[in-house]
Amino acid sequence: MKLARVIGTVVLARAIAPYEGRSLHVTQDLNEALEPTGDPQVSATWQPVREGEMVIVEVARESANAFGEPMPFDSVILGKVESVYIDEEA
């Protein structure tokens, strides 16, 4: 799982059935300093999220299991993060 920030949304004009009506968000991975790193990606979401929020993102095959029955997603937002604690001395 990764910590990411929601930086946008994606609206599809036409899609295969599992994607119809789904909220899709652009997420950006964060590093230890909570700064953006890597390339943004598109994630389905298990719950409504807003731009700017920090979220937990799971990727790869397991993300297809977030909606009960398997869905053709490879990245999904699993939760909203209220706070992050990093111990600089650890």
Next chain:
Amino acid sequence: MRVCKVVGHVVATAKHPCLARRKILVVVPLKGRGDPAVPMQLAVDGVGAGIGSEVLVSESGAAGSLVTGLEYPPVRSVIVGIVDEVGGR
């Protein structure tokens, strides 16, 4: 699987039911600490690890299944052990 160090934790109240009552820890590969190009990695704690622990992190659905109790969980990053010693460093 990778040996990582636990450096923090996250608090998330609104989350998928499979993560309810689970401790979500921030882990970094032992050689990735401080590298701004390395994204922060999160893992569900399955063994009672704490900040400062060196742990073994599995990226498999089977480990996620064991920790969450779900046959097909949406989680693959799981702390499956606390490292006592790694030889050959």
